[in-house]
Amino acid sequence: MEKETEQNKMDKIISLAKRRGFVYQGSEIYGGLGGTYSYGPLGVELKNNIKQLWWKKFVQDRTDVVGIDGPILLHPKLWEASGHKAGFGDAMVDCKECKKRFRADHLVEEAIGIDMEGENEKMNQAIQENKIKCPACGKFNWTDVRDFNMMFKTEMNGVEESVFLRPETAGAIFIEFKNIIDSTRKKIPFGIAQIGKAFRNEIVAGNFIFRLREFEQMEIEYLIHPNMDWEPLFEEWIKLQEDFALELGAKREDLRRREHSKEKLSHYSKKTVDIEYNFPFGGFKELFGLAHRGDFDLTQHSKYSNEKLEYFDQDSGERFTPHIIEPTFGVERSLLMTLISAYNEEEVEGEMRVVLKLPKKIAPVKVAILPLSKKEELTKPTMELFNSLKNSFVCQYDETQSIGKRYRRQDEIGTPFCITFDFDSLNDLSVTVRDRDTMKQDRVKIEEVESYLKEKLK
Ligand code: ATP
Numbered sequence: 001m002e003k004e005t006e007q008n009k010m011d012k013i014i015s016l017a018k019r020r021g022f023v024y025q026g027s028e029i030y031g032g033l034g035g036t037y038s039y040g041p042l043g044v045e046l047k048n049n050i051k052q053l054w055w056k057k058f059v060q061d062r063t064d065v066v067g068i069d070g071p072i073l074l075h076p077k078l079w080e081a082s083g084h085k086a087g088f089g090d091a092m093v094d095c096k097e098c099k100k101r102f103r104a105d106h107l108v109e110e111a112i113g114i115d116m117e118g119e120n121e122k123m124n125q126a127i128q129e130n131k132i133k134c135p136a137c138g139k140f141n142w143t144d145v146r147d148f149n150m151m152f153k154t155e156m157n158g159v160e161e162s163v164f165l166r167p168e169t170a171g172a173i174f175i176e177f178k179n180i181i182d183s184t185r186k187k188i189p190f191g192i193a194q195i196g197k198a199f200r201n202e203i204v205a206g207n208f209i210f211r212l213r214e215f216e217q218m219e220i221e222y223l224i225h226p227n228m229d230w231e232p233l234f235e236e237w238i239k240l241q242e243d244f245a246l247e248l249g250a251k252r253e254d255l256r257r258r259e260h261s262k263e264k265l266s267h268y269s270k271k272t273v274d275i276e277y278n279f280p281f282g283g284f285k286e287l288f289g290l291a292h293r294g295d296f297d298l299t300q301h302s303k304y305s306n307e308k309l310e311y312f313d314q315d316s317g318e319r320f321t322p323h324i325i326e327p328t329f330g331v332e333r334s335l336l337m338t339l340i341s342a343y344n345e346e347e348v349e350g351e352m353r354v355v356l357k358l359p360k361k362i363a364p365v366k367v368a369i370l371p372l373s374k375k376e377e378l379t380k381p382t383m384e385l386f387n388s389l390k391n392s393f394v395c396q397y398d399e400t401q402s403i404g405k406r407y408r409r410q411d412e413i414g415t416p417f418c419i420t421f422d423f424d425s426l427n428d429l430s431v432t433v434r435d436r437d438t439m440k441q442d443r444v445k446i447e448e449v450e451s452y453l454k455e456k457l458k
Contacts, residue, residue, distance in 0.1 A: 006280035013339050014208055016354065020413050022046065022339070023209060035205025035213030042413055043335075045364035045394070047216075050248065050334050051195050053362060054218045057244065058193055065191040065220060066184055070172025072197055076161045078171050079151065081304035082297065088167055089149040091120050092203045093127065098137035103203045104145040107132060117264065120145045150200045152213075165199035169217045170326065172196075174297045177223075177309050188311055188322055189233075191222035195331070207281045209332040216331035223311070223322035226295065230325065234271060234292060237327045241275050241288045248334055249341035249359050254278040255287075268296035277337050287337060288329045295321040338362065342414060348439070356414030357437055360457050365415045366393040367453060370406050372422040374399050382421040385431070385446065392450055393457065411436060417453060 017023040022043035026036030039047055059067045079085040091104040104127075105117040111132040116123045123145045126132070133140050152165040166172065173192045180192055195218045205211050222237070224230060242255055260272040270292040276284040298321050302309040312319050342356040360366070367389060371382035379399055386397045396415070398406055403420060410418050418434040425431050431449060434441045435456075444452050 009340075009343065010208065010280050012354075013343050016343070016356075016412060017043070017208075017339065020409075022413075035202055035211065037209055037212065037332075042364040046338070046358075046362060047331060047335055049362040049364065050338065051216075051218065051331060053247070054244065054329065055193075055195065057247075058191075058218075058220060058240075062191075064186075064189065065193050065222075066180065066186060067193045068173060068176055068180065069196065070169070070176060070194060072166050072199075073154075073156065073163055074166055074171055074175070076159070076163050077304050078175060078301070079164055081300040082171055082174075083300070084151060084164075084167060084171075085149075087147070087149075088151055089147050090117075090203055091123060091145045092148045093123075093145045094143040095134040095137060095139065096141040096143060097139040098134060100134065100136040101203055102135070106204070107135070110135070115264075120147070148201075148203055150202060152199045152201050166197075167200050168198050168328075169194045169196045169219045170221060170297070170328075173219070173221045174301050174309075175305070177298060177301075178307060181311065188313070189222065189224045189228065191220045193218070193220045195219075207279070209336050210279065210281070210285070212332055218329040218331060220327050221297075222325040222327070224325060226320060226323050228323070230270070230292060230323070234273075234290065234325060237290055237325060238273055238275065241290060241327055241329070244329070245275065245277065245287060245334075245337065247359065248338045248362065249357070250277060250337055251341065254341070256284050258284070258286075266291075266293075266296075268294045270294060277333075279337075280340060287333050288327065290328070291326045293324040293326055295323050297324060298322065353408065353411055355411040355436060358414035358416075360416045363414045363416055364394070365396045365410070365413060366417065366457055367395045368406070368410045368415045368418045369395055369397050370403060370418060370420050371399050372403060372420055377426065378421055378423070381425070385419070385421060385449070389450060389453070393453060407434065416457065419449065 020042060021040030024038045024040055025032045026038055027033040059065050092101055093104040093107060094101050104123045105115065108123050108126050109115050112126060112130050116126060127142055131140055151167050153162045154165065156163045173194055196216060197214065198217050199214050202211055202213055205213050238257060245255055246252065254277055256276045258274045258276050265272055272291040274286040275288040277287040279285050298309040309321065310319050311322050338358065342358045344355045344357055346353045346355060369382055369386045371378040383397065386395055389395050407418055416436045420432045422432065430443050430445050432441050433444050433452065
């Protein structure tokens with residue numbers, strides 16, 4: 001797609017997201033707070049459906065993964081052990097003219113197409129040698145590139161040091177390792193999963209809900225024996241992550257794997273792969289990640305806490321520190337990818353129809369139930385139909401405006417089926433069921449509607 005049309009598409013999605021109650025800018029009436037968003041009545045449903053699908057697929061349907069829900073506030077020592085306190089951040093550079101701040105690696109990569117993340121001196125040189133201008137004001141007058149720690153700091157009663165809002169969910173999992181082993185008696189290999197909030201004081205937040213300062217992650221720490229032949233398992237996890245993206249509606253050609261080069265790889269990681277999605281802003285960017293973290297985390301927490309974080313294999317009598325494979329997923333990036341993949345404009349009988357072709361299982365509303373007119377002779381039985389179906393599907397009753405407008409509204413929010421109760425329904429005891437994608441209409445007996453929908457929504 002052309003750059004302009006891509007931006008256009010994003011603008012349309014952002015506008016639809018606000019107009020229909022998916023996503024609102026955070027603190028908007030006070031002028032907004034960068035990198036924070038609220039999820040409206042449909043957004044919260046869609047987000048919950050994505051999280052539930054993930055939890056079912058990766059926790060409930062598997063015998064080798066258990067879940068936890070750890071706190072956002074964790075002991076300050078944890079962040080010393082993990083290395084976050086000393087070095088979790090990005091390099092930034094400020095324009096001395098307009099005072100705008102940029103992520104140095106992004107500035108350099110956008111200007112000369114080379115990724116220099118983590119190499120501050122090289123980035124300084126690249127900015128000077130290539131005379132990279134400020135994208136905001138066009139001037140060339142930069143501060144030095146310097147590190148910026150992205151953790152949010154806060155104070156806690158009774159704790160002398162500052163505490164931090166967790167910048168990732170994984171830490172809470174590592175420090176519960178012993179409790180989980182003791183309480184579940186799980187045998188390695190197995191995984192520990194968590195969904196929860198993470199906070200990063202990003203230098204530049206943006207691209208709608210792609211880069212946020214408050215967001216949610218869905219992570220698994222999968223524990224393996226240090227001598228395990230881990231590569232097939234690693235490959236299996238990448239496939240599972242790609243499958244999840246496909247299940248949320250991504251097209252295969254919009255997904256790509258990017259393995260971290262040896263130079264960019266963290267010192268403890270044997271292999272790290274980003275699963276990227278072709279976003280309409282700037283192309284392929286990280287959607288999910290997968291990393292082999294070795295025994296780094298458990299060894300570090302063991303050292304800093306003086307607790308032995310080892311696994312004892314009762315069959316072999318062996319005691320060892322497990323290695324970890326970590327698949328990580330962003331909730332908001334999943335949601336954004338879902339909206340982008342689902343957004344369609346179609347010309348129907350000379351008119352433009354906007355339709356979100358969301359996968360049915362995550363659509364916020366499954367069935368809209370619409371009386372043809374507001375007359376009580378129709379609204380009463382339509383409401384009865386709503387009451388009889390609401391236990392099986394998330395339904396929405398709507399009697400406002402013309403039926404055409406109501407169909408368009410339901411198309412825009414991705415409702416797979418609309419049921420219309422009309423005057424004939426009073427006699428033939430049937431209703432019209434309209435399919436969102438084909439717009440085909442079926443006349444279905446009221447007593448069969450539930451099984452008809454169950455079949456279609458399977
Ligand atoms: P990026 O390179 O885009 O900054 P990252 O490599 O720092 O991302 P991870 O630390 O691997 O990201 O985080 C795991 C997942 O959390 C990412 O794959 C992404 O889906 C999500 N994520 C990370 N940072 C943000 C953010 N600022 N806003 C929204 N989601 C995020």
